Amino acid sequence: MPNAQNTSNLQTPRDPAATTRLSQWMHKRSWAIAMTVAIVITVGGLVILETARERIAAEYETALDARDVTVQLSTLASQLSNLSAQQSDFLLTKQDATAQAYCATATRIRQSEQQLNRFYRGGKADNAELTSFTQILVLIEARIGAGAAALQRAAPHPLDLAACGPLSAANPADASLVDSTLTLLRDNEERRAQHALAASRADQRISTLCAAGLSALNIVLFILLFRNLGIQIDRQARVQRQLITQQEELDQLVSERTRQLEALGWHLQAVSENEKTQLARELHDELGAILTASKMDVAWANRKLKDSAPEIADKLKRALANLDQGIALKRRIIEDMRPTVLANFGLVTALRTLADEAAQRNNWTLDLHLPADDIQLDEQTEIALFRVAQESLTNAAKYARASKVSIALEVGDGQVALHIADNGVGIMPADLKRTHTHGLLGMRQRVAAHGGRFDIRRGEPNGTDIDVMMPSVSTATPSIDLPPATPTRTPV
Template sequence: MLNVSNTHRSGATVRLSDWMRNRSWAIAMTVAIVITVGGLVILETARQRIAAEYETALEARDVTVQLSTLASQLSRLSTHQSDFLLTKQDSSAQGFCATAVQIRQNEQQLSRFYRSGKADSAELVSFTQIVALIDARIGAGAAALQRATPHSLDLSACGSAGEANPADATLVDSTLTLLRDNEERRAQHALDASRADQRISTLCAAALSALNIVLFILLFRNLGIQMNRQARVQRQLITQQEELDQLVNERTRQLEALGWHLQAVSENEKTQLARELHDELGAILTASKMDVAWANRKLKDSAPDISEKLKRALANLDQGIALKRRIIEDMRPTVLANFGLVTALRTLADEAAQRNNWTLESHLPADDIQLDEQTEIALFRVAQESLTNAAKYARASKVSIALQVGDGEVALRIADNGVGITPADLQRTHTHGLLGMRQRVAAHGGRFDIQRGVPNGTDIHVVMPSASTATPSVDLPPSTPSRTAV
């Protein structure tokens, strides 16, 4: 059991490693995408933080400037008051009021900042105290100006004059200084944080870039390995395909040679059987016919009944002799062996037309042609099989046969006007007649083509190499179709 569990565990490990190796490019691409997206999110977050920190620093600097301006305005306010007390010039009083107006405007801007929630409660309390002290300072100053002059001054711009004791200038300056220091520290802190975030963003960007570079290098390396592996597999497939094609070609040649050998053996056996039938059976039937005919003559007058039986036996012997001749002609046409291909084709077509009541169109050479024996047999068998198929299946009323020789080739064409062959008939594998014709023609290096005629019927076209002794012949003009009855 332990060995079985170890075997299953090792098998699972091997499958996992194979899966990882086959999917490594996808895993690397997924990791690269995840890291890239995560890095972009981090960089965008850092950018937003840096922008917020810069805004905080700028705002703190603006507040610091406004506080410094407020301190300067208070100093200028005291200067205008002192000038008026010394010179009694109305321009100094007007400058005092104008400065007071600027101070209140600056106070409003600072008040919006401190009350916006960006400052802490202690700073807000300090600023509120400063505003109250400054207002008391302006009111006391305006009252002092009014007392120092014998005539009335227009100090409405300064606000209401007050008799309260003004605050100590040192207290106001120290409080303003404290607020300025707080804002400067806040600005410096925001700047330091932004610089730290910038350094972190730079490091993250560099690490992200380096990691992506490494991942892409690994990815391209893996892709290169995969491509090399696929190229090797492709080369192996091509080699195997070439070997398979070579094997198929070799087997095809062997089958063609075997088919040709079987056809040759079949033709030889048919020739030998036809010779034996002609010699042995023909002699037996002829001798029997002669004996029966002699006996019939001797018993014609004395035994009419026996003579009648003998006449019937003679008729049966004649039918047997005719059957023997027909079988011999089918197995080894004597016309082909004695008179040549053209005469054999003409005789075959005429007999088929008589048996099937066809109208025959013959386009055969006037003189016989000289071809090698195997080519003649192949063409004759194709014609014989074609006419047999036309008689069995075509239900034709008209058949044409043509033979042409020229340019090192001999062409045989047989056509009928029957129902015609269908594509399904051409694709059936059990049509041994068509396969036999194809094989017989291909074994001699010829071409066999069968197709549906126009508008109907079947057209068979065979082209085979002709012998060097063949002499091209001139075709006869189409003969007048004749209709022959059985």
């Protein structure tokens, strides 16, 4: 039972989280792994091919050396045959020229022996071949010396055989032994050449197979890499399309929300203007009637008590003065909420009156460029332009520290343009980006809600310039979910 438990523990799979992390790591680094494998295989294949090339070159060199040695051994055998023929010819003809030819052949034989000796003693032959070659050198020297001695003995007069080397009185070696040894060495070299050629052909086949396998493997790797690249490109394209779709949805949502906010702002402004109108009417009707009736009663009492109770008459006179101030305050409040000049005389007169009153309060120099006659505009457009002018002059009085204010109004081509400028300290660029400046935002929103354009900038060299461009008929459209307000004119 313990063994079974240990076996079951050994067969328990690895942690799934570790396997997942390994899979994710492999997936993220598939490019690096594939490129590393491709580089390693390519470098390994190049090393193998270079090694095979060096082996093939060495084997070809060995085969060429073996063929050269075979040719030299064949040449040596031919020279030994010529040597025997020249000896036999001299013994028959007794010509000195034949003896000299014998010595020349002996010299060539020794030159061939030197070339072969460099090969066999250069480490390219084994010990058995070196031993056989050493023995055959001895036999050949004995053969040359014995033949020269035979020529000297058979000559009718002494011969000059110094070129043949030292004469030998020993019996010459058997020619068949020399020939068989040379044949054995020649056969060994031919086998060496054949073996080297066979090995080189085998290495060539291996190199060809290795190159073909390496090429096939690289092709497979490149196919896999390009397939992975295609998959990643498709994935990125899908992600890009999803991002574009989401961006379009967000843009549409933002556009819809902006439209709703603009409609809400228009509705709130309309409601605000309507409430101001209603409040102004109530103040004018109710409070005005109360203050007027109170003033009449106090004035009547004052006349009755003027002679009989002078002290009470003085109090009543002071009360009349307070009532006059209350009526003036009521009129000023009504004018601020819903100017009667705008309702009764139009925008041009209202702007002139507003500018004159502001100039008197702040000691400004006015520069007015207003139409000579009143103009007919949409009521909402008139209210928007008047409120912008009212807010602009209020800001100039609070912050600009100006001494001169100019107002211009132009109408044409279905549009009306209002320009207000002062020579004060000027608005700063940072103030244009602040989100808590409700006055600027209110003016901008009021103009945009009616399809207009509002632009405020720092003047040259100082001051503040405000430009408003609006259609002469308001294009504001409330949302279908927002009931439109119905502003009414304030009665006089």
